[in-house]
Every structure is written in structure tokens, then in C-alpha cells.
Amino acid sequence: MDVTLLGTGAPQGLPRPDCPCAACATAVGAEARAATALLIDGALLIDLTPGPAFAAARAGQSLAGVRQVLLSHPHDGPAMEVPAGLPTPGRVADGRELALLDGHRVRALAVDIPGTGYDISGADGERLLYLPPGAAPAGLALNGAHDQAGGPGPYDMVLLDVLERPDALARLRATGAVDAATDVIAVHLDHAVPPGPELHRRLAAVGARAVPDGSSLVVGEYHAVPDLPRRTLVLGGARSGKSAEAERRLAAFPDVVYVATGGTREGDAEWAERISLHRERRPNSWRTVETCDLVPLLEAGDAPAPDAGDAESGGDAGTGRAAEVSPLLIDCLALWLTHVMDEVGAWDDTAWEAGGRRALRERTDALVAAVRATHRPVVAVSNEVGSGVVPATAAGRRFRDELGRLNAAFGAECEQLLLVVAGQALALRG
Numbered sequence: 001m002d003v004t005l006l007g008t009g010a011p012q013g014l015p016r017p018d019c020p021c022a023a024c025a026t027a028v029g030a031e032a033r034a035a036t037a038l039l040i041d042g043a044l045l046i047d048l049t050p051g052p053a054f055a056a057a058r059a060g061q062s063l064a065g066v067r068q069v070l071l072s073h074p075h076d077g078p079a080m081e082v083p084a085g086l087p088t089p090g091r092v093a094d095g096r097e098l099a100l101l102d103g104h105r106v107r108a109l110a111v112d113i114p115g116t117g118y119d120i121s122g123a124d125g126e127r128l129l130y131l132p133p134g135a136a137p138a139g140l141a142l143n144g145a146h147d148q149a150g151g152p153g154p155y156d157m158v159l160l161d162v163l164e165r166p167d168a169l170a171r172l173r174a175t176g177a178v179d180a181a182t183d184v185i186a187v188h189l190d191h192a193v194p195p196g197p198e199l200h201r202r203l204a205a206v207g208a209r210a211v212p213d214g215s216s217l218v219v220g221e222y223h224a225v226p227d228l229p230r231r232t233l234v235l236g237g238a239r240s241g242k243s244a245e246a247e248r249r250l251a252a253f254p255d256v257v258y259v260a261t262g263g264t265r266e267g268d269a270e271w272a273e274r275i276s277l278h279r280e281r282r283p284n285s286w287r288t289v290e291t292c293d294l295v296p297l298l299e300a301g302d303a304p305a306p307d308a309g310d311a312e313s314g315g316d317a318g319t320g321r322a323a324e325v326s327p328l329l330i331d332c333l334a335l336w337l338t339h340v341m342d343e344v345g346a347w348d349d350t351a352w353e354a355g356g357r358r359a360l361r362e363r364t365d366a367l368v369a370a371v372r373a374t375h376r377p378v379v380a381v382s383n384e385v386g387s388g389v390v391p392a393t394a395a396g397r398r399f400r401d402e403l404g405r406l407n408a409a410f411g412a413e414c415e416q417l418l419l420v421v422a423g424q425a426l427a428l429r430g
Contacts, residue, residue, distance in 0.1 A: 001104075001122030001219040003040050003157070004059050007049035008213055009033030010133055010190035011075070023191035030212040031195035036187040038130060038159070043102045045069045045086070046118060046130055053083045059214035068100055073115035073132035091116050110138035119155075126219040127152065129177070131160040133188035136168030154179040156220040162186040162208045163193055166251035167283050169206065174254035183223050184208040201425070206252035229415035229430055230377050235384040235407060236420035243331055245418065245425050246379045247282065253377070255326040256286045259297060261335040286329075292339040297328055298370040298378065326376065333382035333410060337403055340364075346402075347395045364406050372413045382407050384419065 007013075014033040015024030027033070037049040039056060042065040049055050056063050069082070069089040082089060092098050092108035094116060099105050103123030111117045115132035131137070158178055160168055163186060172178040186208050193199050203209055207228055211217070232249060236242030250256045282288075289297070330336075344359040345351030371378065386404045391397045411417045416430030 001041055001120075001124070001126040001128070002216055003038055003128065003159075003219060004056070004061050004216045005185075005187070005211060005213060006037040006039055006052060006055040006059060006061075007034035008036055008187050008189055008210065008215075010188050011035050011073075012190075013050070014189055014191055014195070016191055019191060021191055023194045027191070027195045031199075033189055033213055036133070036159075039063070039066070040104065040120065041102065041122070043067050044100065044104055044106070044120070047072055047132075048075075048080050048082065048089065050081060052081065055213070059216065061216075067102065068098070068106075070106065070118065071116075072118065072130065073113075073135070092118070111135035112138045122219065126157075127155050128157040128159065128219050129155045129172075131158075131165075131168060133161050134164050135161065136165050136171055154182050156181075157183045157185065157217070159185045159187045161188040162203060162206065162252065164188065164190070166206060166248075167285070169208070169252040170254045170283070170285070173252070180207075181222075183217070183219075183221075185217070186210045198424075201427075202248065205249050208252070228377070231371060231374070231414040232379045232416040232418065232430075233407070233411045233414045234379065234381050234418045234420060234425075235411075236381075237384055237387075240420045241423035241425075242381050242383075242420040244423075245420050246329055246331065246381045249379050250327050250329055250377075251283060253327055254285065256283070257297070257326050257328050258282060258286050258288045259294065259328055259330045260288055260290045261292050261294075261330065261332060261339065262290075292336050294330065294336065295366055295370040298367075298374040298376065300376070328376055328378045330378065330380040333380055333406060334385070334403055336367075337364075337399070337406055341399065341402070346398060349394065352398070360402065364402075364409065367406075368409045368413060371410060380410065380414075382410070 013035055014031075015027040034049040034055060036047055037052060037055070038046040039061055040046070042061060045052070045063065045066045045068070048069070048071070053063055063083060063086060066086055069087050071089050071091050092106060094108050094110040097105060097107045105121045107119040109117035109119055109129075111131060113132070113135050115135055117129065117131045117135065117137065119127065119129055121127050154177055158172060162169055162184065169178065169184065178184065184207055186203050189199070189210060193202060199210060209223075234242050234246045236245075291297075340360060340363045341347060344356045344363070346356045346360055348356070383403065384407070385400050391400055411429075414429070417428040419426045419428055
């Protein structure tokens with residue numbers, strides 16, 4: 001089954017008409033995108049881009065063989081053009097199946113916004129899923145999911161709004177509709193993310209890719225995507241965007257366990273506001289564990305899931321799913337270090353020399369060893385504090401030095417290391 005993407009942008013296109021933003025200003029050449037539209041085997045057209053006949057011609061295709069035109073969402077972009085000779089566009093009712101004379105089968109899937117998703121099978125059994133802009137599946141019972149009877153297995157290709165709805169991709173992964181072999185294509189691309197390297201970096205981080213308008217893809221054809229790192233450390237200064245970067249990296253994956261090392265601070269309104277903002281930003285499906293006991297969580301990747309859901313192990317009730325499929329997001333190592341330094345008496349010079357230094361080294365060594373051995377995906381956040389003003393106190397300098405050592409040791413065990421500056425992630429490794 002061949003798919004030609006006549007457009008890959010949001011309904012208003014990219015750049016948006018008359019939009020002065022930086023993302024639109026730099027969306028030129030291959031990064032300029034018309035509204036998303038798919039031409040499948042020259043016979044099935046899904047959604048319409050402005051000037052579809054010209055878009056097809058630029059891609060080396062013709063619309064002369066189109067026998068069915070399907071729409072996936074209410075039209076709110078530029079005026080829709082239906083070239084002469086094309087069938088009248090329509091939509092398939094949710095749950096209904098349409099069999100085309102050329103061998104394609106189309107099943108309409110309910111989504112959580114006005115619109116329709118399409119599960120499309122080719123004559124040779126290849127399968128793709130297409131979701132409209134801003135949509136996620138309305139339920140978890142997808143035809144692409146594994147079931148106890150064997151099921152049809154994961155889709156060969158999925159086209160969806162990855163950047164706007166990463167939770168849709170997480171849901172598809174949770175049901176088995178998307179696995180490591182599924183070609184995940186980002187469509188409906190808008191100006192929320194600058195095009196070019198930043199766009200492709202963010203997509204690669206969640207196992208997806210974008211292609212230029214006019215690209216022709218073969219459903220089921222192997223396409224190498226960057227290996228997703230098991231361990232990632234995200235560094236940055238205060239308010240640099242490091243936590244948001246870490247959260248983005250796991251937003252498209254299911255069963256994430258968010259490990260908050262800061263806990264609560266009685267009577268501290270400013271800290272309570274920070275915690276509230278972090279919680280509001282996380283997907284509702286994530287589970288939160290407030291603890292500084294990180295080693296057992298990292299070691300839990302080799303343990304079977306319990307019978308009942310357990311936030312610390314990441315198990316799901318009754319599924320028998322191994323805990324290793326539950327990624328950990330640890331935020332942050334600086335607060336973990338503060339807690340451990342409190343416990344070993346590191347702030348007092350006498351206690352530090354009498355055994356605090358050795359006790360802290362044992363605790364950090366145990367954490368680093370657990371990171372090295374873990375089978376769970378881990379994204380950890382830490383502060384980069386060594387580039388600013390030298391602390392005025394010995395205790396402050398001790399914390400700065402120990403955090404620098406911890407970041408270096410933890411980062412040495414990670415496949416990917418990022419430094420976030422002014423909201424921009426710079427890859428130091430991976």
C-alpha cells in the first residue's frame with residue numbers, strides 16, 4: 001500500500017496566513033506544509049489540501065484514479081476545493097466499514113473530538129491508522145491492539161498529530177496498536193514548534209518522524225528511526241525549561257511513574273504553587289510517587305508486576321505487565337541530594353569529616369550503580385549550578401561540588417545527556 005502525503009500541515013497550513021511568529025517565518029522550503037491530505041494507492045483520498053490536483057502533480061501523482069474521498073474532521077482552513085471529476089467527499093459513520101472495489105477496507109474509528117479516525121487495510125493486509133488534527137482515539141478497544149485471540153497486531157503505519165496529542169500515541173502504545181516496528185508519522189504540523197532541527201529532534205525523542213509534503217511512503221516498509229535511549233539526564237538552570245523538556249520526552253509513552261523528590265514543605269506557599277503547576281502540566285494517566293528512595297524504583301524493572309496496581313512498581317492490575325514497561329521520570333536529583341545530605345549531616349563540618357562524606361559517597365554510588373543496571377526507561381532532571389556565583393558559605397560550596405559530581409557520575413551512565421538553556425535543549429550526548 002502506497003501513501004502520498006499531499007500535505008502534512010495543520011488545517012490552516014504552515015506558515016499560517018498573516019502570522020508573524022518566528023516558527024511561521026522560518027517555515028520555508030521543505031518545512032512549508034499545506035493542510036494534511038493522503039492519497040492511498042491513487043484510489044483513496046483522505047482529506048483535502050488547497051489545490052489538491054496541483055499538489056498531486058507536484059508529487060508525481062494524479063487524482064484521475066480516485067474512487068473515494070473521505071473527510072476526517074470539520075473543515076476550518078482555507079476554502080476547500082473539490083476538483084472536477086472527483087467523487088463527492090463524505091465521512092464514514094463511527095464503527096462502520098467501507099469496502100472499496102480495489103481491495104481497500106476502511107473502518108471508521110471514534111475519536112475524542114468532532115471528527116473520525118480511519119483504520120485502512122490494503123489488499124495485501126498492510127494496515128495504517130489515520131487520526132484527524134488534535135484527536136486521540138475515543139476508547140482503548142482498537143482493532144490494532146493485541147488481544148487474547150491473537151488479534152491483527154500493531155499497525156504498520158500511524159499518522160497522527162504527535163505534537164499536539166502525544167497522549168494519543170501513548171494510548172496506542174498502551175494497547176499494542178503501536179510497537180517498535182510501527183512507522184509513526186507526524187502530520188497536522190502547526191507553528192507550536194519551530195520547524196527544522198527542533199521539530200525533528202522532538203519527534204525523534206518520542207519515536208516519530210516528519211516528512212515533507214509530496215513524500216510517497218510504502219506502508220510496511222522498514223524505516224530506521226533513532227533508538228530511544230533507556231536513560232536520559234536533562235540538566236539546566238532555574239526556570240530553564242528542563243522539567244518541561246523531560247516531561248515532553250515521556251508524554252507519548254504509557255504508564256509513566258513521576259518520581260517527585262521534593263515532597264511537600266509545610267507553610268511554604270511559593271513551593272506549593274510550584275508543585276501545583278508541575279502537577280497540572282502532567283498527563284492525567286501518569287502516577288506520582290513522592291520519595292527519595294530511588295534505588296528500589298530503579299531495581300523494580302526486573303520484578304513482575306503485582307496483581308493490583310501499585311504506583312511505586314508501575315504495575316497494572318491484572319495485566320501481568322512487567323514493571324520495566326513503566327518509565328520513570330525523576331525530578332529532580334538536586335532535591336534528592338539535598339535530602340541525602342540532610343540525612344548524613346553533610347551541612348556540619350564536624351559531622352562531614354567524621355563520616356558524612358563517606359556516607360554521602362556510599363549513597364550516591366548506590367544510586368549510580370542502580371542507574372547503570374536498570375532495565376526501566378529513565379528520564380532524570382537535575383540543576384546545573386556550577387556556572388553561577390560561587391556560594392558564600394562552606395555548606396553552599398559543598399552542595400555545589402557534590403551536585404556537580406553527582407551529575408557527572410549519573411550522566412556517565414546515560415545514553416543521552418541534554419542541557420536546557422532558555423528553553424532550548426542542547427544535546428551533549430546522544
